[in-house]
Amino acid sequence: MLHTLESLESCNYDGMDMTVLERQAARLKWQQQYYVVQNNNPVPLSASSVPQSQGLIGSNLGSGQMVELKRPEVFLGTDDLQDFVNLPVSGPDFGESEKLDLVPPEAAADYCISRTFNCQMTTPNIAVMKEEREDVILEKIESTTGSGRVSFNKRKAEAVADHKSKDKRIRGEGESEVKTKCSTEISRNSSKENSKASEVQKPDYIHVRARRGQATDSHSLAERARRGKISNKMKCLQDLVPGCNKITGKAGMLDEIINYVQSLQRQVEFLSMKIAALNSSVELSVQNLPMKEFPAYVANFPAAAKLPEMAGLPCFQLNPLQKESVRFMLNESLHPPQTEGVARASVCITEQSLSSSSMTQLQPFSTWNMDPQGLYNMYNMGFH
Amino acid sequence: MEGYMKEGRRVYPTEPRKIMQARFATKYLNYLLHALTNIGKPELSSTLDCCVNKEIDKMVRYEVDMALALSAEGFAWSHALKHRLRLNVNNNNHAGKSQSYLAHHDDHRTKMPVNHEPATKKLKGNPKRSGTEAAVEEEEEERLTYLRKLIPGGSGEMMVDDEILLSELGSYVTCLELQVNVLRSMLQLT
Numbered sequence: 001m002l003h004t005l006e007s008l009e010s011c012n013y014d015g016m017d018m019t020v021l022e023r024q025a026a027r028l029k030w031q032q033q034y035y036v037v038q039n040n041n042p043v044p045l046s047a048s049s050v051p052q053s054q055g056l057i058g059s060n061l062g063s064g065q066m067v068e069l070k071r072p073e074v075f076l077g078t079d080d081l082q083d084f085v086n087l088p089v090s091g092p093d094f095g096e097s098e099k100l101d102l103v104p105p106e107a108a109a110d111y112c113i114s115r116t117f118n119c120q121m122t123t124p125n126i127a128v129m130k131e132e133r134e135d136v137i138l139e140k141i142e143s144t145t146g147s148g149r150v151s152f153n154k155r156k157a158e159a160v161a162d163h164k165s166k167d168k169r170i171r172g173e174g175e176s177e178v179k180t181k182c183s184t185e186i187s188r189n190s191s192k193e194n195s196k197a198s199e200v201q202k203p204d205y206i207h208v209r210a211r212r213g214q215a216t217d218s219h220s221l222a223e224r225a226r227r228g229k230i231s232n233k234m235k236c237l238q239d240l241v242p243g244c245n246k247i248t249g250k251a252g253m254l255d256e257i258i259n260y261v262q263s264l265q266r267q268v269e270f271l272s273m274k275i276a277a278l279n280s281s282v283e284l285s286v287q288n289l290p291m292k293e294f295p296a297y298v299a300n301f302p303a304a305a306k307l308p309e310m311a312g313l314p315c316f317q318l319n320p321l322q323k324e325s326v327r328f329m330l331n332e333s334l335h336p337p338q339t340e341g342v343a344r345a346s347v348c349i350t351e352q353s354l355s356s357s358s359m360t361q362l363q364p365f366s367t368w369n370m371d372p373q374g375l376y377n378m379y380n381m382g383f384h
Numbered sequence: 385m386e387g388y389m390k391e392g393r394r395v396y397p398t399e400p401r402k403i404m405q406a407r408f409a410t411k412y413l414n415y416l417l418h419a420l421t422n423i424g425k426p427e428l429s430s431t432l433d434c435c436v437n438k439e440i441d442k443m444v445r446y447e448v449d450m451a452l453a454l455s456a457e458g459f460a461w462s463h464a465l466k467h468r469l470r471l472n473v474n475n476n477n478h479a480g481k482s483q484s485y486l487a488h489h490d491d492h493r494t495k496m497p498v499n500h501e502p503a504t505k506k507l508k509g510n511p512k513r514s515g516t517e518a519a520v521e522e523e524e525e526e527r528l529t530y531l532r533k534l535i536p537g538g539s540g541e542m543m544v545d546d547e548i549l550l551s552e553l554g555s556y557v558t559c560l561e562l563q564v565n566v567l568r569s570m571l572q573l574t
Contacts, residue, residue, distance in 0.1 A: 233547055237553060251523045254527035255527060257531065257557070258527060258531055258534065260557065261557060267564050268448065268563055268564055271564065271567035272567065275420070278571070
């Protein structure tokens with residue numbers, strides 16, 4: 001039984017074990033006197049096995065080992081895990097997966113119910129407490145896992161109503177106030193456990209860690225996750241909008257974004273009016289850009305040979321313009337072959353689209369309307 | 385990133401963002417230059433210059449926006465922009481006037497300073513009130529609704545979610561920047 005538990009735990013190895021192991025090793029020594037130590041190997045505890053082990057909070061605590069919980073965010077690898085030491089044998093078997101061996105009543109007599117309990121309880125009390133805590137744990141396990149792993153919940157069909165309500169409240173609120181220390185402990189553990197268990201067992205969910213004093217119900221968690229996502233997006237926007245680095249706070253940021261978008265839109269309008277004016281007055285004037293300005297392009301373009309032919313065409317004027325614009329865009333360090341590829345393509349296409357004064361060359365343009373999804377995905381990857 | 389294979393031409397971008405920008409720029413240019421050369425010809429025969437200019441203005445504006453919408457496929461705002469443009473064109477065709485498009489756009493322009501000032505006034509004039517959480521959230525909500533008016537399709541059903549709105553904002557801002565760059569470079573060379 002102990003071995004099975006150990007093996008189960010070992011398969012869910014979690015990263016917090018080092019302190020666990022140390023503590024467990026320390027614990028082992030003084031606990032050896034109380035029950036047959038069946039394994040001296042520190043048991044790697046995982047998030048999934050912790051709930052079961054929590055039952056041992058009440059069961060295995062040694063006399064005089066009152067370690068207060070420091071912070072709830074402290075991983076189970078710290079003080080808590082002194083409790084999750086050698087799982088005492090005997091006690092009822094719980095069925096398949098998670099087996100929680102309870103401290104035999106006689107051994108339990110030597111233990112306090114919880115680390116923070118200052119009293120030594122008698123055996124029957126301990127047994128009761130154990131049972132009650134199991135209920136609590138079972139309910140939590142049920143809630144977190146929802147799987148059939150909890151096999152021993154059937155035994156605890158009759159839960160102590162008090163504990164149940166307490167448990168629900170604990171789960172619902174994650175309170176930091178201490179009703180009873182043991183329940184608080186459990187609640188802290190379970191609140192951590194909830195978030196952790198959900199991490200382990202429901203990988204497709206959004207992971208939000210409930211901190212101390214914060215609600216742990218699904219609504220608040222979802223709300224917090226949503227707020228986290230929004231703040232991420234705001235950070236991305238901060239990178240986009242120039243001059244937003246100094247501004248903190250969502251409202252100021254949104255202000256800046258509004259201003260920036262407005263200014264961009266105004267610029268677009270102004271430029272388009274200018275273009276319209278140009279268009280109406282004269283066709284975009286011929287700009288004789290020397291070829292040497294486009295060394296990278298010209299040298300690589302197979303279409304370069306075509307350019308001299310097209311010099312005579314009135315539409316040719318647009319080519320240098322276009323090349324210039326394209327170069328403008330590609331100004332930053334683009335990988336040369338890629339630059340070549342894109343630019344060459346653009347030149348080819350523009351040549352084709354503009355060479356004939358009649359607009360028959362829509363086809364090449366349409367080929368450039370590559371799959372929007374690809375562009376969208378690419379943008380998103382680059383954007384985030 | 386992925387190697388984008390298109391008719392035997394492989395482009396392996398090292399920076400996906402740059403590639404996106406390059407593609408946007410080329411698409412934009414292709415479309416716009418194409419459209420502008422189209423505009424130039426038929427309008428020359430008009431009699432009234434001012435009318436022609438206005439018409440040309442509007443047409444250019446239309447083409448500019450359409451170029452933006454087509455160059456940035458796949459975004460909710462681009463879809464909405466395209467829809468709006470086509471709607472306006474239909475209105476123009478039916479009504480015989482081309483006021484609706486610009487009017488629609490100008491509404492946004494005029495609305496902007498007017499609507500924005502109260503927000504800032506509220507912020508500066510009542511610092512105490514803005515200290516409270518509810519007021520701050522209210523301000524943010526106000527700004528968000530304002531942003532929804534700015535971005536095409538912001539009030540639509542696609543962008544009800546705040547997160548989606550913010551992502552669309554990001555893409556919209558970058559595409560606007562690219563558009564401005566393209567237009568500016570076009571003008572620089574003339």
